[in-house]
Amino acid sequence: MLVVDQLQKNDTTLRVLAWVVAAGLLVLLAGLYYVQVVSAARYRAEQNNQSFRTVRLPATRGVITDHHGHLLAENRPSYHISLYLEEPAIRDRFKARYRELKGNQRLTRDQQAALARRSRYEVVSNLVQEVNQVLRDPATLTEAQFTRHYERSLALPLPVAANVDATNLARFAESTRVPPGFDLEVRPMRHYPYRSTACHVLGFLVRDEGSQDEDDFFYNYRLPDYTGVAGIEGFFNSDLKGRAGAKSVRVNNLGYRQAENVWSPVTPGYNLRLTLDVGLQRTAEYALSRALNNTRGAAVVLDAGNGDVLVMASAPSYNPNDFIPYMPTNIWAQLNDEALRPLANRAIYGSYPPGSIFKIVVGLAALEAGLNPTNIITSPGYATVGVGNRPIDDTAPAGDYDFKRALKLSCNKYFVDVGVWAGLDRIVAMARQFHLGERTGIHLRPESAGVLPTREWIRENRGAWFDGDTANLSIGQGDVTVTPLQVALMVAAIANGGSYFWPRLVERIDPQEGRTDESSRYYPPGRVRSRVGVSARSLEIMRQAMLADVEDADGTGRLASVPGFRIAAKTGTAEIKKGRTVVDKITWFASFGPYENPRYVVVVMVESGVSGGRTCGPVAREIYKAITEREKGSPGAAAPNLARN
Numbered sequence: 028m029l030v031v032d033q034l035q036k037n038d039t040t041l042r043v044l045a046w047v048v049a050a051g052l053l054v055l056l057a058g059l060y061y062v063q064v065v066s067a068a069r070y071r072a073e074q075n076n077q078s079f080r081t082v083r084l085p086a087t088r089g090v091i092t093d094h095h096g097h098l099l100a101e102n103r104p105s106y107h108i109s110l111y112l113e114e115p116a117i118r119d120r121f122k123a124r125y126r127e128l129k130g131n132q133r134l135t136r137d138q139q140a141a142l143a144r145r146s147r148y149e150v151v152s153n154l155v156q157e158v159n160q161v162l163r164d165p166a167t168l169t170e171a172q173f174t175r176h177y178e179r180s181l182a183l184p185l186p187v188a189a190n191v192d193a194t195n196l197a198r199f200a201e202s203t204r205v206p207p208g209f210d211l212e213v214r215p216m217r218h219y220p221y222r223s224t225a226c227h228v229l230g231f232l233v234r235d236e237g238s239q240d241e242d243d244f245f246y247n248y249r250l251p252d253y254t255g256v257a258g259i260e261g262f263f264n265s266d267l268k269g270r271a272g273a274k275s276v277r278v279n280n281l282g283y284r285q286a287e288n289v290w291s292p293v294t295p296g297y298n299l300r301l302t303l304d305v306g307l308q309r310t311a312e313y314a315l316s317r318a319l320n321n322t323r324g325a326a327v328v329l330d331a332g333n334g335d336v337l338v339m340a341s342a343p344s345y346n347p348n349d350f351i352p353y354m355p356t357n358i359w360a361q362l363n364d365e366a367l368r369p370l371a372n373r374a375i376y377g378s379y380p381p382g383s384i385f386k387i388v389v390g391l392a393a394l395e396a397g398l399n400p401t402n403i404i405t406s407p408g409y410a411t412v413g414v415g416n417r418p419i420d421d422t423a424p425a426g427d428y429d430f431k432r433a434l435k436l437s438c439n440k441y442f443v444d445v446g447v448w449a450g451l452d453r454i455v456a457m458a459r460q461f462h463l464g465e466r467t468g469i470h471l472r473p474e475s476a477g478v479l480p481t482r483e484w485i486r487e488n489r490g491a492w493f494d495g496d497t498a499n500l501s502i503g504q505g506d507v508t509v510t511p512l513q514v515a516l517m518v519a520a521i522a523n524g525g526s527y528f529w530p531r532l533v534e535r536i537d538p539q540e541g542r543t544d545e546s547s548r549y550y551p552p553g554r555v556r557s558r559v560g561v562s563a564r565s566l567e568i569m570r571q572a573m574l575a576d577v578e579d580a581d582g583t584g585r586l587a588s589v590p591g592f593r594i595a596a597k598t599g600t601a602e603i604k605k606g607r608t609v610v611d612k613i614t615w616f617a618s619f620g621p622y623e624n625p626r627y628v629v630v631v632m633v634e635s636g637v638s639g640g641r642t643c644g645p646v647a648r649e650i651y652k653a654i655t656e657r658e659k660g661s662p663g664a665a666a667p668n669l670a671r672n
Contacts, residue, residue, distance in 0.1 A: 085252035086269030087215050089296035089539060091229060091259060093305040094337075098220055100229055100260070100347075105216035106191040108166065108199060109184035110154065112177070114208040120150045148173050154206050155187055161202045162188065162195045184212070189352065217253060217351055223344040225308050227372035228301070228471065228532070230258020231347035233354075253351065257370070259299060259533070260347075262470050266536055269296030295539040302335040302534055302552075307653055311340040314649035315631070318642055324633035325373035327515040328650060331625045333553035334519065334528025336469070338650070339512070341373040375467070378475040378508040379632060382601030383437040383639070384617045385503030387521070387569060390434060392457035393445040394565040400430035406440035412447060412498040419443060419498060422600075422638075434572035435582040437598060439502050446501025447494050454500060455481050460559045461517040461527060463509055468556075469530045477513060480506040503601055515630040518617050521566055521573075522595075522625035525559040573597055574622050584616065586644035589651045593622035596647070598639030611635055616643035620651060627654055 091100035112118070125146040134142065148170050159165040166188040176185050187209070191199065199205060217232055232253035252271070255264040271293060311326040318324065321343065328338035349358050362369050371377060394400065408425035409418040423438035433441035446454060458464065464479030478484070480500065485492050489506070499505035512530065520527040536548040573595035576582040584596040596618030603611040614636030619625045629647050636642030 086271055086293040087295040087539070088217060088253075088269065089267045089298040091267075091299045091301065093225075093301055093303045093308075094534065095304070096300070097305045099225060099301070099303070099305065100217065100219055102215035103218040104213050105189075106196050107186060107212045107214065108158065108188040108191060109210060109212050110151065110187050111184050111208050111210065112151070112181065117150065117154070117208045121147050124150050144174060144177075147177065151185070154208070157204065157206050158187065158199075158209060161198050161204055162191075163198065164188075164192075164195060184210070190216070219347045221305065221309070222346045222348060224305065224312060225303060225339070226258075226344050226347050227341040227374070228258055228303065228339050229347060230255055230260035230262075231345075231350045232256070232260055233350060234352065258372070258471060259301070262472055263297075263299060263533070263536075266297040267299065269539075270294035298537045298539060300534045300537070302330075302337065302531055303339070304337045304657070307338045307650065307657065308340060310653040311338045311646075311650050312342070312344065314646045315340055315342045315633075316344075318633050318646050319636065321367060322633060323367060323373070323635065324631065324643075325377065325511045326632075326646060326650065327374050327511045327628075327630045328654075329515045329519050329530070329628040330552075331519045331522045331619055331628050334516065334530050335552055336512075336530055336532045337627070339372075339374045339532075341371070343367050343369045345369045372471065373632070373634075374511045375469060375471055375474045376510070377632075378477045378510055379613045379634075380505075380601035380603070381503040381507060381509045381514065382599035382613060382615055383439075383442075383503055384514060384597050384599035384615045385507060385509075386434060386437065386442045386501070386599075387517070387573075387597055387617070388458050388461065388463070389442050389446045389449070389454055389501045390430065390572075391561055391565055391569060392453045393449045394430075394568060395457070395561060396449045396453055398430070398445055398449075400568050403427045403429055404433070404441045404444055406438055408440075410440040410443040410498065412443065412494045416495050416498075419502070430568065431572040431575050434569075434597065435576040435579055435584075437583055442501050443498045447497050451480075451492065451497050451500070452482075454497070455479060457561075458507075460557075460561065461513075461520060462556065463507075463513055463517070467510075467512050467516060467530050469512065470532050475508075475510055477510055478506055478508045503599060511630050511632045514615070514617050514632075515628050518619050518630065519628045520559045521569055522619035522628060524563065524566060525561060526555050527557045527559055529554040529556045570595055570622070573618070577618070583638070583640040584618070584644055586640055587616060587618065587647040587651065589648055589655060592620055592651055592655050594618050594620040594647075594651060595622050595625075596644075598644065600636070600638045612637075614639045614642045616640070616647045618647055620654075627651075629654075 087102055090098060090102065092098055110117075121143075125143055128142055128146055129139075151173055152168060155166055155168050168187065173185070176183075188195075191211075196211070199211065219226070219229065233256050235252040235254040255261040255267065260267065307328060311328065315324055315326050316322055324342050326338060326340040327336070329336060345362055349355065354362075405427050406421060406423065406425055408423075409421050411418050419439055421439040423433075423436040423440070428436070428438045428441045430441075432438070458479050464477055464481070466474050466476045480489070480492075480496075484506075489496075496505060500507055516527060516530060531550055531552055531554070533550050535550065538545040538547065574593065576584040576598065577588055577594045577596050579585070583598040584594075587594055587596060596616060599615035599617070601613040601615075602609045603613065612635060614633050616629075616631040616639050618630070619628045629650050631643035631646045631650075633642050633646070
């Protein structure tokens with residue numbers, strides 16, 4: 028009443044003040060209405076968003092099998108022990124330990140936070156020790172690991188023990204001494220049952236901490252996932268890995284998990300079936316490893332009729348299981364050995380001088396240019412070009428040579444003469460018929476194209492070219508380099524009558540269960556890349572000379588002979604020089620069989636070997652022996668079990 032009585036007086040200042048107060052109250056009421064009524068839905072949504080965490084769920088990776096369905100890469104269940112920190116009993120222990128350590132101390136805010144961290148770690152460390160009394164292999168947890176998890180991933184369970192074996196799994200499941208909060212989690216883990224077999228074809232996986240092909244910024248957390256970085260695992264990674272799912276985890280104001288819900292299920296990856304024969308693959312790898320101590324080399328086996336890759340071996344090898352979950356430091360150091368280079372796939376990435384196997388190309392170029400294969404060239408035991416040039420040594424004895432004898436004894440004098448006569452352009456044109464200097468297009472990376480000294484290459488890299496360079500090229504020395512797979516495809520074209528195939532390594536890609544709405548994708552065999560423009564007469568002359576290389580008593584490839592299976596081949600030895608000093612040798616054996624109806628191509632390359640016939644021939648013989656056994660029985664009846672786990 029006093030206020031009203033005062034307002035009734037003619038006091039202007041008091042009236043203005045009253046209106047200002049009234050207006051302020053109206054603004055306040057309007058703001059409250061806007062916040063509590065108009066914007067209520069938006070604030071509720073924001074509150075919900077702040078109380079949920081999104082978690083990325085990795086998909087089950089597709090399996091990889093050989094041609095007969097034997098598993099080369101699979102997924103095995105991996106058991107992990109985790110601790111759920113949101114358990115009330117554990118949080119009560121945190122509080123009790125904090126009060127115990129604090130006592131009656133007066134602490135600053137920073138000191139309180141440090142004491143809380145120490146209390147939590149001590150509680151969890153003691154709980155882990157209780158679990159260790161149950162397990163045979165004790166789990167370890169450092170304070171740094173715990174703090175990192177608590178500060179960054181509190182909504183997820185704390186990993187305590189990974190990859191628990193069967194014994195500890197049973198101990199944990201049956202024990203009554205496991206404290207509350209611990210539980211088992213099952214995750215699929217990549218496993219290669221044949222260990223190092225076909226490792227360079229399969230490749231390996233590495234821990235994926237954040238793929239760029241997904242909207243990772245939508246995820247607060249990521250469960251452990253892996254991505255392929257080499258071989259089939261790398262080339263077909265997007266098919267094999269499937270599509271990740273997601274779940275939401277509701278947390279309280281402290282960040283502890285309260286509930287979770289899967290709102291995007293995972294889509295499993297595709298399965299791949301390869302053209303490889305795991306039995307032949309293992310035989311080739313074993314034979315290759317025995318060629319030398321610490322063999323560095325490769326072996327390739329193709330189906331001569333359609334270009335299917337039956338074997339692709341590279342030595343030394345590695346075990347792709349070592350990459351999961353993490354690569355041990357000592358093994359990583361071995362894999363980075365600069366001399367052995369175990370990670371390199373020498374079958375497609377190694378680019379080597381071909382040595383005398385390049386005489387196949389030179390011989391065909393000369394035959395197509397009009398060379399009479401019965402003409403005789405007399406060798407003094409060495410070759411020379413022009414006047415004053417340094418002689419080229421010849422491992423073949425002095426004597427008279429026609430085409431067949433020159434090829435089977437690998438006479439340098441003969442092929443230098445016919446190579447210089449045919450000329451660089453014809454030799455290069457013939458090499459291009461076999462796509463030397465080009466990648467094969469196989470579904471593996473990285474792949475080398477090798478080097479073919481075309482006129483364009485010479486202008487860019489050499490500037491000048493002389494007859495002496497052509498002489499070196501004619502015996503596979505100098506600037507030309509090839510990969511074992513390129514050589515295998517070349518020999519296949521000679522064996523089958525002139526069809527140069529695109530190599531096929533993957534037969535089909537099949538959807539797993541859960542992708543029933545999708546169909547399989549097939550890679551058809553026998554895709555012809557080109558027809559080699561060489562006459563049937565020249566090809567037959569070359570095949571007969573290659574047959575003599577193995578069947579004749581003086582042939583350089585006679586150590587590869589297998590009774591009842593006629594093999595045609597060409598051996599080669601290339602010298603690696605520094606100045607005029609030979610520092611290494613690259614040895615080759617390039618072959619096909621059986622001669623009457625060629626079905627297989629076998630190419631072996633070994634670094635630092637003695638010669639193609641003595642070092643690589645015995646390796647090829649073991650592979651051909653396995654091929655004959657393969658043809659006698661049912662090749663896919665049972666998976667080989669040698670050294671399998």
